[in-house]
Amino acid sequence: xxxxxxxxxxxxxxxxxxRILGRSEADVAQQFQYAVRVIGSNFAPTVExxxxxxxxxxxxxxxxxxxxxxAALFSELHRKLHSQGILKNKWSILYLLLSLSEDPRKxxxxxxxxxxxxxxxxxxxxxxxxxxxxxxQSLPLSYQDRSAPSAPSSxxxxxxxxxxxxxxxxxxxAPTPQPLLPGQSHQAPGIGDCLRxxxxxxxxxxxxxxxPSLQTTTSRGIPNTARNVTRSRREGDTGGTMEVTExxxxxxxxxxxxxxxxxxxxxxxxxxxxxxxxxxxxxKSLRDTAVRLAELGWLHNKIRKYTDQRSLDRSFGLxxxxxxxxxxxxxxxxxxxxSVLHSxxxxxxxxxxxxxxxxxxxxxxxxxxxxxxxxRLKTLAALVDHCQGRKGGELASAVHAYTxxxxxxxxxxxxxxxxxxxxxxxxxxxRWIYDGELEDTYHEFFVASDPTVKTDRLWHxxxxxxxxxxxxxxxxxxxxxxxxxxxxxxxxxxxxxxQTPTAKMIAVTRSAESPQDAAxxxxxxxxxxxxxxxxxxxxxxxxxxxxxxxKYSLLDHMQAMRRYLLLGQGDFIRHLMDLLKPELVxxxxxxxxxxxxxxxxxxxRATNAQFDxxxxxxxxxxxxxxxxxxxxxxxxxxxxxxxxxxxATVFTRECMSHYLRVFNFLWRAKRMEYILxxxxxxxxxxxxxxxxxxxxxxxLHQCHILASEMVHFIHQMQYYITFxxxxxxxxxxxxxxxxxxxxxxxxxAHEVFLDTIISRCLLDSSSxxxxxxxxxxxxxxxxxxxxxxAIYRTALEELQRRLQFEEKKKQHxxxxxxxxxxxxxxxxxxxVQEFKESIPKMCSQLRILxxxxxxxxxxxxxxxxxxxDESLQFLSFRLDFNEHYKAREPRLHVSLGTRGRRSSHx
Amino acid sequence: MASGLEARAxxxxxxxxxxxxxxxxxxxxxxxxxxxxxxxxxxxxxxQGINLEALSSVxxxxxxxxxxxxxxxxxxxxxxxxx
Numbered sequence: 001x002x003x004x005x006x007x008x009x010x011x012x013x014x015x016x017x018x019r020i021l022g023r024s025e026a027d028v029a030q031q032f033q034y035a036v037r038v039i040g041s042n043f044a045p046t047v048e049x050x051x052x053x054x055x056x057x058x059x060x061x062x063x064x065x066x067x068x069x070x071a072a073l074f075s076e077l078h079r080k081l082h083s084q085g086i087l088k089n090k091w092s093i094l095y096l097l098l099s100l101s102e103d104p105r106k107x108x109x110x111x112x113x114x115x116x117x118x119x120x121x122x123x124x125x126x127x128x129x130x131x132x133x134x135x136x137q138s139l140p141l142s143y144q145d146r147s148a149p150s151a152p153s154s155x156x157x158x159x160x161x162x163x164x165x166x167x168x169x170x171x172x173x174a175p176t177p178q179p180l181l182p183g184q185s186h187q188a189p190g191i192g193d194c195l196r197x198x199x200x201x202x203x204x205x206x207x208x209x210x211x212p213s214l215q216t217t218t219s220r221g222i223p224n225t226a227r228n229v230t231r232s233r234r235e236g237d238t239g240g241t242m243e244v245t246e247x248x249x250x251x252x253x254x255x256x257x258x259x260x261x262x263x264x265x266x267x268x269x270x271x272x273x274x275x276x277x278x279x280x281x282x283x284k285s286l287r288d289t290a291v292r293l294a295e296l297g298w299l300h301n302k303i304r305k306y307t308d309q310r311s312l313d314r315s316f317g318l319x320x321x322x323x324x325x326x327x328x329x330x331x332x333x334x335x336x337x338x339s340v341l342h343s344x345x346x347x348x349x350x351x352x353x354x355x356x357x358x359x360x361x362x363x364x365x366x367x368x369x370x371x372x373x374x375x376r377l378k379t380l381a382a383l384v385d386h387c388q389g390r391k392g393g394e395l396a397s398a399v400h401a402y403t404x405x406x407x408x409x410x411x412x413x414x415x416x417x418x419x420x421x422x423x424x425x426x427x428x429x430x431r432w433i434y435d436g437e438l439e440d441t442y443h444e445f446f447v448a449s450d451p452t453v454k455t456d457r458l459w460h461x462x463x464x465x466x467x468x469x470x471x472x473x474x475x476x477x478x479x480x481x482x483x484x485x486x487x488x489x490x491x492x493x494x495x496x497x498x499q500t501p502t503a504k505m506i507a508v509t510r511s512a513e514s515p516q517d518a519a520x521x522x523x524x525x526x527x528x529x530x531x532x533x534x535x536x537x538x539x540x541x542x543x544x545x546x547x548x549x550x551k552y553s554l555l556d557h558m559q560a561m562r563r564y565l566l567l568g569q570g571d572f573i574r575h576l577m578d579l580l581k582p583e584l585v586x587x588x589x590x591x592x593x594x595x596x597x598x599x600x601x602x603x604x605r606a607t608n609a610q611f612d613x614x615x616x617x618x619x620x621x622x623x624x625x626x627x628x629x630x631x632x633x634x635x636x637x638x639x640x641x642x643x644x645x646x647x648a649t650v651f652t653r654e655c656m657s658h659y660l661r662v663f664n665f666l667w668r669a670k671r672m673e674y675i676l677x678x679x680x681x682x683x684x685x686x687x688x689x690x691x692x693x694x695x696x697x698x699x700l701h702q703c704h705i706l707a708s709e710m711v712h713f714i715h716q717m718q719y720y721i722t723f724x725x726x727x728x729x730x731x732x733x734x735x736x737x738x739x740x741x742x743x744x745x746x747x748x749a750h751e752v753f754l755d756t757i758i759s760r761c762l763l764d765s766s767s768x769x770x771x772x773x774x775x776x777x778x779x780x781x782x783x784x785x786x787x788x789x790a791i792y793r794t795a796l797e798e799l800q801r802r803l804q805f806e807e808k809k810k811q812h813x814x815x816x817x818x819x820x821x822x823x824x825x826x827x828x829x830x831x832v833q834e835f836k837e838s839i840p841k842m843c844s845q846l847r848i849l850x851x852x853x854x855x856x857x858x859x860x861x862x863x864x865x866x867x868x869d870e871s872l873q874f875l876s877f878r879l880d881f882n883e884h885y886k887a888r889e890p891r892l893h894v895s896l897g898t899r900g901r902r903s904s905h906x
Numbered sequence: 907m908a909s910g911l912e913a914r915a916x917x918x919x920x921x922x923x924x925x926x927x928x929x930x931x932x933x934x935x936x937x938x939x940x941x942x943x944x945x946x947x948x949x950x951x952x953x954q955g956i957n958l959e960a961l962s963s964v965x966x967x968x969x970x971x972x973x974x975x976x977x978x979x980x981x982x983x984x985x986x987x988x989x
Contacts, residue, residue: 099962101936
């Protein structure tokens with residue numbers, strides 16, 4: 001051919017147009033203009049320059065079209081072409097041919113031709129129209145034809161893991177590859193679909209971005225040099241020198257990324273880092289870069305070690321397992337990146353010589369590409385460190401601690417892991433508060449159940465909070481509420497035998513459980529979660545209290561306790577005591593329970609107590625305490641109130657023992673009151689009678705005085721006990737119970753009530769001294785009663801005798817005898833003398849009694865004034881209202897200190 | 907020397923022809939629809955380093971234009987024939 005090789009491109013282009021259109025040069029003017037414009041517009045700069053790659057593509061295309069024979073033929077031809085050195089850019093012509101090739105099976109699209117037709121008609125006649133308006137369809141058409149196939153492939157790439165920030169798109173920010181995607185559609189769609197599909201979007205971007213820098217416009221010289229350089233590099237490798245090339249390092253690094261020792265880079269266990277072997281002949285920069293890259297491998301090892309260890313640990317629990325699963329997923333993404341890098345390396349190996357510098361893997365490239373994964377792995381390794389040795393709720397707290405960071409990338413990653421990790425905890429929680437079921441084999445949940453506890457102690461002992469397992473995103477208050485809700489449900493089911501399904505009880509709809517829930521928990525923590533817990537809490541507690549009050553009449557029983565055990569029902573108590581008096585005077589060993597029970601029932605029937613509900617009366621009973629020698633009935637008698645079932649949760653055995661102690665105390669005080677009343681009665685009755693025995697008046701007077709003192713004392717004590725102790729505390733208790741929101745409140749209020757009563761009734765350990773004094777006072781009262789009885793007996797006897805004597809005298813006079821014989825009179829005189837002599841004895845006895853009594857009361861007063869309880873101090877004022885004792889007791893003279901208390905003296 | 911040059915030119919031309927034949931064969935296999943002339947122009951353009959994508963799109967467009975024109979001619983011909 002004589003045609004010169006070097007024609008200008010324009011001329012060539014024009015010739016091309018002529019040839020294809022089959023017209024003369026003049027006619028092809030606008031097509032030529034268009035062609036020039038397109039060529040000049042430079043819109044698709046990226047093409048791979050590898051001849052072999054293109055050849056492979058062609059072969060693949062042919063095979064795809066099921067033309068294997070042609071593919072073989074093509075290989076043959078290509079080989080021939082390759083052997084001839086005429087063409088410089090074999091790849092370009094091959095590429096062009098490929099792009100121009102048409103699948104014989106493909107139908108030509110009619111639409112575009114018509115569109116082109118219509119677009120054609122007008123401008124052909126009107127030359128003045130600028131052609132780019134004239135051909136609007138064709139330009140974008142070709143554009144879209146190219147972008148359309150690339151769009152779906154870029155869409156699929158957005159989900160590729162390497163540059164994706166969040167895995168499931170739950171809570172993370174918009175993945176950063178998004179802005180890249182529209183840009184990519186402008187990039188060379190025809191870059192080589194296989195390459196694009198292999199690499200992630202960001203990798204593709206970086207790879208293709210390298211291409212434009214070496215445009216075809218200036219390309220002539222460079223590909224040659226590139227080829228030459230690669231050739232020389234390859235030769236260097238196979239030459240077997242000691243020099244470690246970058247390619248070898250890259251290979252090593254890719255192994256190190258997975259934690260496997262490479263040829264030159266090995267793990268040094270002593271220093272716990274990767275080191276490049278010292279003897280390798282390596283430039284310093286390469287060495288440094290390699291070591292920097294090796295960090296990724298170190299991080300990977302750390303994470304891998306943790307997950308491997310944990311997977312062997314049987315007792316790691318659900319939370320830990322989900323944590324490991326999350327880590328696994330992250331590692332999988334990392335492995336995906338590694339596989340891409342590997343395949344790139346593989347490609348270089350396969351394609352052999354002619355790969356240009358631009359698209360090979362270098363350490364620098366690796367640095368850039370692994371930057372994001374490195375940050376991710378660093379975060380994960382830090383998490384792994386922090387979570388060592390923890391499980392369950394603790395683990396969740398540890399992960400939660402890491403979400404408190406300002407870096408949004410890290411925060412989204414950790415939040416994602418946190419939502420996965422806390423999902424089991426939340427499912428435990430929802431199960432617990434809606435069903436009351438706890439299936440926690442690995443002890444991860446913060447509610448612990450003790451299986452050894454029986455149902456009677458279910459409320460108090462069976463369920464406790466495991467404080468260490470409370471995650472840090474659940475407050476203490478919430479966790480207590482959660483415990484309470486589940487406890488109430490279990491209580492209802494087991495103790496109250498109330499099997500109402502939870503759905504009826506709780507109007508709150510149960511939300512579906514999913515990781516989405518867990519993620520929501522962290523974005524909306526204040527409202528939704530708290531609201532759920534509160535709603536469940538209110539409903540459950542309300543229902544529980546309703547059941548307790550209606551079905552088990554808890555409040556009624558509380559009032560019954562007050563009436564019977566705390567001596568609230570006065571008439572009943574009085575009557576009971578009257579009936580029991582003759583019985584209880586006997587020694588304790590002669591008492592029989594059934595006798596006493598019979599008396600109790602008589603008392604009930606005779607008083608207002610009969611109008612109580614039979615349920616309550618059924619529980620009332622007599623209890624005989626343990627008998628010590630020398631006890632009378634008074635010492636061993638006690639009332640009792642039986643409790644069972646749910647009521648026993650509030651009135652536990654301890655509470656009942658407290659009640660019995662208080663009953664004992666109150667009963668004794670009441671008894672003293674009645675004794676003194678009897679003494680008073682005795683006074684009333686016998687005063688008139690004994691006026692005729694004038695010697696007695698001194699004794700009797702003393703008796704009266706002592707009795708009055710005692711009456712005053714007991715009176716004040718009773719007032720104090722009844723009003724200041726019992727009534728006030730009871731009022732408080734009743735208010736609290738009415739306002740209570742859940743069973744815990746009731747139990748707490750009840751315990752406070754009992755504690756107050758016990759301390760105020762001097763029954764607790766700190767008031768032991770006071771109580772002893774009081775007991776001593778009571779003993780004195782009994783002594784007085786006995787003494788008084790003796791005195792009255794003697795007095796009455798004497799009176800009787802004297803009356804008899806008078807009677808006899810009268811009788812004798814009536815009979816006409818001497819009224820009184822001398823012997824009789826003497827006898828009478830002697831007797832009266834004896835009687836008179838016995839009086840001082842009685843007097844002194846009484847005086848001793850008085851003295852003793854007063855001493856005790858003074859001691860009691862001193863102790864009262866030094867006590868810390870205010871109401872006891874006021875009691876001391878009332879007892880000594882006229883300073884009767886103060887006059888006698890020097891210690892009471894000391895003025896009150898600044899705090900209104902007398903300091904205690906020994 | 908001249909003969910050497912000529913000989914080399916001759917071998918060159920033979921080589922060129924062979925190359926062209928091979929390329930033509932390849933283009934036939936690939937169904938590109940390019941004839942020898944067009945192919946040679948293309949080769950020359952490629953050797954000069956043209957933007958391949960652009961070139962191929964231009965060729966495709968030109969082809970479409972040709973088809974459109976042919977279709978138009980056929981249609982008008984048919985139309986005219988009827989009447």
